[in-house]
Every structure is written in C-alpha cells, then in structure tokens.
Amino acid sequence: MGNASTRRAGTLRRRPRAGWLRAGNVLPAVAALTALFLVLAALVPGWLAPADPLAIDPVAAFRGPSGAHWLGTDESGRDIYSRIVHGARPSLLIGAAATALGLGLALLLGLAAGLGGRWLDAGVGRIVEVLLALPGLLLALVFIALAGPGVATTIVAVGLSTAPGYARIIRTQVRALRTSPMIEAARVLGHSPARILARHLLPNALGPVLVLATLGIGQAVVWASALSFLGLGEAPPAPEWGAMLAAGRTYLGFAWWMTFFPGLAIVATAASSTVLGRSLQRRAVGA
Amino acid sequence: MADTALLGSSGGGFPRPGGTAVVPRAGRWRGAGFWLVRRIGSAVFVLWAVATLIFLAIRLIPGDPAEAIMGGPGSQASAAALEAARAEYGLDEPLWVQYLSQLGRLATGDLGTSYALKVPVVQLLADQLPGTLGLAVGAWVLAWILALGLALWSGLGGRGAAVVGSALEIAAASVPHFWLGSVLVLLFSTAWGWLPPVSNGSAAGLVMPVVTLALPLAGFLGQVMRESMLTAMNSPFALSAHARGESESGVVLRHALRHAALPGVALSGWALGSLVSGAVVVESIFARPGLGRSLLQAVTLRDVPLVTGVALVSALAYVVVMAVSELAERAIDPRTRDR
Numbered sequence: 001m002g003n004a005s006t007r008r009a010g011t012l013r014r015r016p017r018a019g020w021l022r023a024g025n026v027l028p029a030v031a032a033l034t035a036l037f038l039v040l041a042a043l044v045p046g047w048l049a050p051a052d053p054l055a056i057d058p059v060a061a062f063r064g065p066s067g068a069h070w071l072g073t074d075e076s077g078r079d080i081y082s083r084i085v086h087g088a089r090p091s092l093l094i095g096a097a098a099t100a101l102g103l104g105l106a107l108l109l110g111l112a113a114g115l116g117g118r119w120l121d122a123g124v125g126r127i128v129e130v131l132l133a134l135p136g137l138l139l140a141l142v143f144i145a146l147a148g149p150g151v152a153t154t155i156v157a158v159g160l161s162t163a164p165g166y167a168r169i170i171r172t173q174v175r176a177l178r179t180s181p182m183i184e185a186a187r188v189l190g191h192s193p194a195r196i197l198a199r200h201l202l203p204n205a206l207g208p209v210l211v212l213a214t215l216g217i218g219q220a221v222v223w224a225s226a227l228s229f230l231g232l233g234e235a236p237p238a239p240e241w242g243a244m245l246a247a248g249r250t251y252l253g254f255a256w257w258m259t260f261f262p263g264l265a266i267v268a269t270a271a272s273s274t275v276l277g278r279s280l281q282r283r284a285v286g287a
Numbered sequence: 288m289a290d291t292a293l294l295g296s297s298g299g300g301f302p303r304p305g306g307t308a309v310v311p312r313a314g315r316w317r318g319a320g321f322w323l324v325r326r327i328g329s330a331v332f333v334l335w336a337v338a339t340l341i342f343l344a345i346r347l348i349p350g351d352p353a354e355a356i357m358g359g360p361g362s363q364a365s366a367a368a369l370e371a372a373r374a375e376y377g378l379d380e381p382l383w384v385q386y387l388s389q390l391g392r393l394a395t396g397d398l399g400t401s402y403a404l405k406v407p408v409v410q411l412l413a414d415q416l417p418g419t420l421g422l423a424v425g426a427w428v429l430a431w432i433l434a435l436g437l438a439l440w441s442g443l444g445g446r447g448a449a450v451v452g453s454a455l456e457i458a459a460a461s462v463p464h465f466w467l468g469s470v471l472v473l474l475f476s477t478a479w480g481w482l483p484p485v486s487n488g489s490a491a492g493l494v495m496p497v498v499t500l501a502l503p504l505a506g507f508l509g510q511v512m513r514e515s516m517l518t519a520m521n522s523p524f525a526l527s528a529h530a531r532g533e534s535e536s537g538v539v540l541r542h543a544l545r546h547a548a549l550p551g552v553a554l555s556g557w558a559l560g561s562l563v564s565g566a567v568v569v570e571s572i573f574a575r576p577g578l579g580r581s582l583l584q585a586v587t588l589r590d591v592p593l594v595t596g597v598a599l600v601s602a603l604a605y606v607v608v609m610a611v612s613e614l615a616e617r618a619i620d621p622r623t624r625d626r
Binding site: 129146267 | 473557570
C-alpha cells in the first residue's frame with residue numbers, strides 16, 4: 001500500500017527508539033500468551049481445569065475466590081474457574097464459525113464487486129449499504145426474532161452482521177490488486193482469468209483477510225456472549241461466558257466474582273484478538 | 288466492528304455513495320440540489336430494502352405468522368382463532384398483495400400494530416424514542432470528548448503516554464457493554480452507594496448508562512483518531528509548519544486536531560450502529576425504558592411488526608447520520624470538497 005513510503009519518510013522526526021517499553025513489543029507478547037491460554041482451554045480444558053464445570057456442590061455455594069476455588073463458586077457451588085476454562089470452547093467456536101461465515105460471505109461479495117463490471121459493483125455496493133444500515137446487534141436480533149434463538153442462529157446472525165464491513169475492505173483490496181502491474185503482466189502473458197484469480201488475486205487478498213479474521217474473532221465472541229447475556233444464546237447451565245455473567249448479575253450484591261471473572265474472560269479474548277490483529281496488520285503494511 | 292482499525296489507516300478507501308459524484312463547479316445550488324436528491328433516493332432505497340428483506344425473511348422462515356400473533360407456538364390457539372387472526376392481518380391473501388399493501392402502509396407512515404401489545408407501532412416508537420435518543424446523544428458527546436482527549440494525550444505525551452494510552456484504548460474498546468455496566472453498578476451502587484443501580488429518571492440515574500455506552504465507543508474512536516493525528520504530525524505540512532517556526536501546540540491545534548477529528552466523523556455511521564447495539568444491552572442492564580428494551584422484548588415475543596419498526600427507525604437514523612457526517616467531513620477537510 002502507498003502508506004509505507006510516506007510513513008518511512010515520516011520517521012525522520014520520530015524515530016522509534018529500541019527498548020523494552022514499546023507498545024510494539026509488550027502488548028503483542030501479552031496478547032499472544034493470552035491467546036495461547038484460551039486456545040489450550042478450548043482444546044484441552046481438562047488440563048487447565050481438572051474440576052467438572054457442571055458438578056454441583058450446594059454446601060460450597062457463593063464461596064469467594066480462595067485456594068480451593070481460585071475464582072470462587074456460583075449459586076450451586078460450581079467452580080467458576082473450571083466453568084470459564086470449559087466455556088472457552090463454545091465461545092471460541094461460535095466466534096470462529098461466525099467470523100468464517102462472515103468472511104466467506106464478504107469474500108464472495110467483495111470479489112464480485114471488485115472483479116465484476118460497473119453494474120455488479122454498484123449492485124453489491126447497495127446490498128452492503130443496506131446491511132450496514134442495520135447495526136450488528138440489531139441485525140442479529142431481527143434474525144433471532146424470525147428464526148428463534150439457538151447456537152446456529154447466533155452464528156448466522158453474528159456472521160451476517162460482520163459481513164458488510166469485511167466486504168468493503170476486500171473490495172478495495174481486490175480493486176487495487178486488479179490494476180496492479182503484477183496482474184497486468186499475468187494478463188499480458190496470456191494467463192486465464194481463473195489462473196490469475198487462483199495464483200495472484202486470492203493469495204494476495206488473503207493476507208488482509210487473515211488480519212481481519214484475527215481482529216474479528218474477538219468481536220464475534222463479544223457479540224455471541226452479548227446474545228447469551230440477553231438470554232438469546234446458550235442456556236444457563238452450560239458453561240458459557242455471557243450466560244454465566246447474566247446469571248451472576250442476580251447475586252451482584254454479595255457474589256461479585258460470578259459476574260466479574262466471566263466478563264474478564266470475554267475482555268481478555270477481545271483485547272488479545274485486537275492486539276494480535278493490529279500487530280499482524282502493521283507487519284503486513286511493512287511499517 | 289472490527290473493520291474500524293483498517294478504516295483508520297486507509298482513511299476509508301472506498302467511495303461513499305454520493306462522494307464520487309461529479310458536482311458541477313458552476314452553480315453551487317445545482318450541486319447541492321443534486322446531492323440532496325441522491326441522498327433522499329438512497330434513503331428511500333435503504334428503507335425499502337430493509338422492509339422487503341424482513342418481509343421476505345418472515346415468509347421464507349418456517350413458522351406460522353398467525354401463531355406469532357396469538358402469542359407464539361406455546362399458546363395453543365384454536366384453529367378458529369388462528370383463522371380470525373389470519374383474516375384480520377391479511378395473511379390469507381396472496382403474497383404479492385400482502386407485500387404491496389404492506390409497502391403502501393409503510394409509505395404512509397403506518398408501521399402496523401404490535402402483535403404482543405396490540406398498540407400501533409408508531410405510537411410505541413414515539414413513546415420510546417426520546418429516552419434512547421437522550422442516552423445515545425449523551426454517550427456520543429462523552430465518547431468524542433474522551434477519545435479526543437486520549438488521542439491528544441497519548442499521541443503527544445511521549446513514549447510512556449503512547450503505551451498507556453494505546454493499552455487504555457484497546458481495553459476500553461474490548462470491554463463489552465454488559466460487563467462494563469455490571470462492574471460500574473458493582474462499584475458505584477453496591478460498594479459505594481453513590482449512584483442508583485437502575486434508571487429512575489433522575490440525572491444521577493443517567494450517569495452510569497451514558498458512561499457504559501460511551502467508554503467502548505471512546506476506545507474505538509481514540510484508536511483511529513490517534514493514528515490519523517500521528518500521520519498528520521509526521522506529514523510534510525506539519526514539517527513545514529514546524530519549519531515556519533510554529534510551536535508544537537500550534538501545529539497540534541491548527542493541523543493535527545483537524546486530522547484527529549476526521550476519522551471520527553467518517554465513522555459516524557458505524558458509531559451510530561455501535562450506540563444502537565449498545566443501547567439494547569444498556570437499557571436492559573439499567574432497566575431503562577427505550578427502543579432497545581422494547582426491541583429485546585419484541586424479539587423474545589417474536590413481535591414482528593415492532594421489530595420491523597425499530598429496524599426501520601434505526602436504518603433511517605443511519606441514512607441521516609451518514610448524510611450529516613458527509614457534510615461535516617466537507618466542512619472539516621477541504622480536500623473532500625471538490626470530489
């Protein structure tokens with residue numbers, strides 16, 4: 001992108017000093033560790049939290065954080081830490097599936113708009129505009145009102161509402177690539193459109209898409225948990241962060257840990273995905 | 288939501304509707320009239336498309352609308368009652384008749400009757416709109432103040448401020464409304480008792496909802512504003528201003544601040560979406576009457592007319608905000624005027 005050259009010229013004035021205190025180093029490292037923990041929790045929750053997330057122990061209800069229960073227990077004496085660790089899998093799965101769906105849809109729209117003629121571009125632009133006019137959660141709620149709540153609905157709803165933003169970025173990317181010397185050369189060499197698409201356009205458009213996916217998963221997790229917080233996603237006994245948080249709100253006055261820690265897990269997921277996505281993005285731009 | 292980070296650095300590389308129009312240089316009035324016609328046309332199109340999409344979706348998704356009118360699948364309404372509901376709401380007519388008559392009613396401002404509350408949707412919306420509007424406008428103003436302040440401080444305060452500021456922004460942007468609201472209630476109501484935990488109509492009851500709604504938005508806006516401001520500070524025109532002997536604060540106030548505000552204005556449509564989405568959650572947390580809370584109730588009861596009404600109001604607000612933000616962008620940035 002053209003940004004790189006102007007940015008490099010700009011470093012005349014503010015040259016980043018080498019040192020440990022740099023946003024460029026510290027934040028991504030912390031984010032990568034958090035992401036590693038979350039992925040481990042999603043893959044092998046038993047390693048990180050041996051306790052059963054559904055085991056009821058009424059005697060130990062509403063215990064605060066302690067050595068036995070690191071993050072306390074809930075109203076039925078279930079261990080919050082185990083529930084958060086075991087909740088990583090559904091949350092990340094929903095987030096990843098929704099992001100994949102949104103990006104897939106956006107790739108279709110973006111490629112059609114970027115490669116097609118003027119009319120196709122204008123048509124897709126209109127579709128995207130209409131989708132953008134309905135804010136994410138509203139679109140999801142409309143969809144749930146029509147299709148009823150559930151995990152599948154949540155995935156489709158969140159995926160659908162993230163698609164228009166991605167589609168615009170992919171379109172811009174494809175448009176820029178299409179007129180690039182590289183593609184022109186391939187065309188002059190007589191390569192077929194299918195080959196140009198597969199060998200040149202897609203691999204080059206995929207980098208930004210991966211960055212978008214990294215940025216997007218965290219947001220998708222937040223939205224999915226928002227839906228279950230509102231009582232429209234996963235139901236309470238299941239260890240799901242948004243549902244746990246909603247359940248904890250009833251006891252906010254004397255059992256703050258029931259609300260605080262599940263929320264912290266959501267914040268950590270969203271923040272680490274943002275930080276990782278942005279550092280990938282910076283690397284891709286070459287600044 | 289995630290696309291803001293990219294939009295910030297690329298400055299919104301896609302043409303906005305109307306933005307690419309060739310405005311005749313002779314005669315400002317003709318240009319303005321053309322712009323207005325385009326804007327109204329695009330608004331009508333968006334509203335029509337939203338209404339059509341929802342109409343189609345209702346018919347495509349399995350389930351009997353008459354059952355929803357009678358209180359959902361659990362109500363076990365009798366066949367005669369279902370039949371009566373079908374006749375009353377015109378559901379026994381052919382699809383295209385239903386579609387055209389619905390469009391006709393929408394065109395005259397009739398949004399139908401709520402299935403659950405049996406009250407005209409327009410009246411419900413008019414009752415609920417002021418509460419949500421106050422909340423959203425308050426949060427928007429607060430978010431701008433916080434974001435500009437944070438961008439200025441972290442962009443100019445040296446390396447330490449940059450690290451702290453960027454961490455603060457990312458934290459604020461990553462905090463979901465429902466958690467932030469709960470934590471604020473925990474601190475300011477439960478622990479210290481300074482503010483009421485639910486909205487009771489007083490000014491004090493408005494503080495926590497507004498702050499809850501504003502902070503995540505401020506985080507997002509702060510990120511893009513700081514980036515745009517730093518780009519401006521490193522640009523040739525800032526260098527030449529420095530060379531002319533202008534002070535650091537002079538360059539910031541005269542040049543960088545303008546550039547910090549630009550992406551914030553450009554993202555207004557997106558910010559509105561974030562506020563509407565957030566209002567659903569915030570109103571439900573603080574038991575505040577408003578559009579968001581009615582929408583949530585409507586969704587649980589599958590009250591399609593009310594859901595459609597809220598969606599249309601929100602889409603209309605989006606179209607208006609986009610038009611205003613485009614005007615504001617032209618006022619702030621001279622480069623966009625001759626496009």
